[in-house]
Amino acid sequence: MPPKRLAIPTASESEEAEPLPLHVLKRRICKLGWTLYYDVSPLFEEHWTGIPLVAARLGEVLFDAFPENTRFFYENHLVSSEAVVDAFARNSGLFLQRDFFKGDAREGPMPLLQAGSRAAGIFPSVKRVRRIFPIECSLVHDLSTLITPQFHVFDTIRYHMETICEDLASNTVTFGVSRATVEDLKAYFGIEEYRLRVAYNGVSWPWWFPIQLANEPREENAEPYFLVLGTREPRKNIACIFDLLNLFPDLLEDCRFVIAGRIGWLAEQQAIPAALETAIAQKRLILPGFVSEFEKYRLLCGATATIYPSFFEGFGLPILESLSVGTPCIASFSSAIPEAGGELCTYFDPFSVESLYRAVRKLLACSPKHNREFRAGCRAVAKRFTWQNTARQILSVLLAEMEHSAGLAAGRIAFIESHAKPELAPPWPAPRGRRRANGAGLRSE
Amino acid sequence: MSCSRNIKTVGKIRQIVRPKFETQRQKTTLAPAPAMPEVVPAFWRDVLLAASIPTNGAGCESAVKPAAQYSYRQRLFGFEAQLSALSAMLSGIGQRLLFVPAPELFAAPSSYRPFERFIAPERSNVGLVHLRLGMARHARLLKGARNVMLSAEAEILPPLGPQSHPFASGQVVPSGFAEQFVYYPEQMPLRRFGNREFARAVLPAGAAMTDVREALARHPAMEPAEAAEITPKLCAARGLFGCSFAEFDAEEWRGTEPARMTAHSADWRRAFALARESGTGGMPAHPFILLAWNLGNPASMLPALVLRLCRSEHLRNSPLRVVLFPFNETWETAQAVPQLVEQVRNETLRPQILRSVFLARLSRPEALPLLPALFACGWIEGADPERFFTLARLNALRIPAMMLASPEEFRFSSTFALHQTIPPDEELRLRVSDQFGERIHLVPSLSHRALADVLLRSEEMLRQRFIPARQMHHAEMFAIHAA
Secondary structure, three states: OOOOEEOOOOOOHHHOOOOOOHHHHHHHHHHHOOEEEEEOHHHHOOOOOOHHHHHHHHHHHHHHHOOOOEEEEEOOEEEOHHHHHHHHHHOOOHHHHHHHHHOOOEEEEOOOOOOOOOEEEEEOOOOOOOOOOOEEEEEEOOOHHHHOHHHOOHHHHHHHHOOHHHHHHHOOEEEEOOHHHHHHHHHHHOOOHHHEEEOOOOOOOOOHHHHHHHOOOOOOOOOOEEEEEOOEOHHHOHHHHHHHHHHOOHHHHHOEEEEEOOEOOOHHHHOOOHHHHHHHHOOOEEEEEOOOHHHHHHHHHHOOEEEEOOOOOOOOHHHHHHHHOOOOEEEEOOOOHHHHHHHHOEEEOOOOHHHHHHHHHHHHHOOHHHOHHHHHHHHHHHHHOOHHHHHHHHHHHHHHHHHHHHOOOHHHHHHHHOOOOOOOOOOOOOOOOHHHOOOOOOOOO | OOOOOOOEEOOOOOOEOOOOOOOOOOOOOOOOOOOOOOOOOHHHOOEEEEEEOOOOOOOOOOOOEEHHHOOOOOOOOHHHHHHHHHHHHHHHOOOOEEEOOOHHHOOOHHHHHHHHOOOOOOOOEEEEEEEEEOOHHHOOOOOOOEEEEEEOOOOOOOOEOOOOOOOOOOOEEOOOEEEEEEOOOOOOOOEEOOOEOOEEEEOOOOHHHHHHHHHHHHOOOOOHHHHHHOOHHHHHHHOEEEEEOOOOOHHHHHOOOOHHHHHHOHHHHHHHHHHHHHOOOOOOOOOEEEEEEEOOOOOOOHHHHHHHHHHOOHHHHOOOEEEEEEEOOOOOOOOHHHHHHHHHHHHOOOHHHHHOEEEEEEOOHHHHHHHHHHEEEEEEEOOOOOHHHHHHHHHHOOOOEEEEOOOOOOOOOOOOOOOEEEOOOEEEEEEEEEOOEEEEEEEEEOOHHHHHHHHHHHHHHHHHHHOOHHHHHHHHHHHHHHO
16 A cells, blocks of 8 residues: 655755856956945944844855955945954944944945946845846845734834735845745745746854863763753744643653743743743753853763754754754744754644654664764754855846846847847846846735 | 724714614514424535534544533534534434534544534445534644635724735635634625635524524524523523622633522622512613623624713613623634623722623523523624624514624624614724734724713614504503503
8 A cells, every 4th residue: 555645745855056156156246347346234232143144144255265256245235245244253333333434434436336236245144225237136034923913022023014915026036034925925926936046045154162161171971851942933833842741741840941042022921831940940942042152062062962842943053053063953844944953853733732842852872872874864954054055046047047147048039039039047046037027026015 | 902092973863763674563473483494405414414613622522522512602603603503503403413612623634623523424435524603713634634714704994004814804715714604694705815705505594593482492492571580690590690790800701601600690680589570561671782792703893882881870870781792702812701701890980880891691592582582682893793693583583683883884684684774984903913913903992972872872772672562552542542
């Protein structure tokens, strides 16, 4: 008897052709004489987690690869590269924001760009300005403000929803950080496949972190602990962990639980049950709040496993962070999370505390942390999901657009147009009407 | 959600009495339950059917479960009633319905595994159909499934000015929907995002009230003559709970079956006791009026209407007791009921009136047969997007309906038995602030004078409905003779 299964159309696996290496992209983009403009508006936050972190890592890689051809901007102002690089080094946007609004980090207004200008705008999140570059692209991290608004405050929903149609319409191409996000964009806004691409997030740690950790005094016979990483907000479903510990207090006898992350919004929905006060007092349940990057790395390396119970994610960066240091992860099977975790994660139903309990018990009984195969899998994940690869995915698509715009293909197009059967090879598998990009077919209601 | 109002009188009171059927003399005996609808969409067969409604999944213990295991907060109106009716309709044809609290959860192949335990062992490859119920502006997709919107909404009054949220209008659903099903042809056709065409079909007749008919077939509806036998204890045992505005407790209201609420509500018990006492000598036993309040309608005039009722003298001088049945409660509107109670408590001039206005919830089908005996008539907001569905449910329960402040352009076909339509004589300016942005609605409403008249008409209806037919005949003969 064949195995019973649902007839679910799976996402196309072969969607992404191998992008060109960064040095090739650099050579070709430089040859064309294009400048990349990178929006730094997400970097103005003090603590970089989530979207600001993605924006910072991607901006850093782009600037490293194309120092001469990358400019930073905020709305209609150029931002000093030195100030941005300084923020990258500090891993915080505190000084960048201060210097920009004081005027020290401003480099004058953006040049007025004609349609034929060789400038491409990259927006790592919501676009504060649009239709100023001949080629524009933006990253959509998730549609959670639309799909799961119950986890957000009204102001955030409005901020993301007010301009989303215009953002998508003005993009030459839109990048989703996962196949699930791209599918959401298609399903909710009906955007054509050829105007959407996947640019997975990456993971990277400063090279000195392993050295610094190795030099730290090690605690002998340290107790095992489970780590939960993420901002304390309802979408992250931290309440599920509280329920788990409340219903199965025996777990706290076998191991400790660390829930790290800053307090977010709608905190009243994730109140810690009174029954867990004792566990907190006895340090069986630890809530350190926001942790620095190195502290996060240290916690990740030392954990028996991480738990990621989120209800909805555009990608699931903490899973990647966990696997990149070889720590197993128990994650909910929701949205894009299985794309990040692949076969290496243990999945559970985010609505079911029992299902999480079973996963935790299974992992306590037989942890794959020191399993050779598991570690090899983790290394492969860390190699696949890098910020360099994210940049390559984005730049490969932009390069095709640049080549098209710059008229390198002009001769070819003229040749094709003069023949009966055109065989124009689009940069990605595109159906008819590809040139309807730049907004046609997508207008706000 | 916050709202402020600016009342503007637009014309004289015009009341058009449109008796669509003779409720006055009709005995409230029910017709035998009809057979299950014969026609269900062909593609619903031989697939896995999963329904979802606009909830945040609180209280759900699994990402997929049989719809029969869903614990209803209320099942009289709104999307929960749709789920109840759909579940009953499908079980009538031997098709099982699943419930997914969060359809957006499913994306990667591994996430669909919970569905597999509901596939019969002999089947190897089964398609998935997602039926989305509830308000169009809250529509969500289940990727990988055929998405079908089951809409109970009719025309919606548009707000003034532009709306920034892509789905704020309530007339647009995400592109991924394949088809729209409506309960009645009079309902609003939806558009897919990007102004795209959308296949539309009408559900089999009676699809909106299959569960009501089933419940009435199982437990015969109580006659008005038997009304004196209905006690708060019986109501609570069958899943009908109520409490007065004076005794309302927000914490208790949040629970699914607030039995404690009924036990503690002295006013609710007193209303029943008084009704029993006065129920002799041909007088109405239960002077309750059912008021359907759609929390999913941001432009609802009902909060303002209830406040006006409580501030006026009319209700105090009337034997009627208004019972609000809120429905379509989502995470966004969970605070609407406590807020209204708070506002009424603060603004009413006579606190005594708070003991005559009730909030109620019907969470189990066994309570449905009690309603015809308890309620003299039902009030429906004329501009409510779900007015057809609500009206159909009241029709099925043989509760005469009165449509309040119904705009003239909203027509009702002969499908519906509508006792009276009260046209609006005022406009409310409602300022709404929610996830879809800030906007202003001009909502048709009723003035103090019109409200007083509605109360008088309801009293009259109550008398006619509950006075035994023989006495009615004598009264009529007397009137003819006198004339």
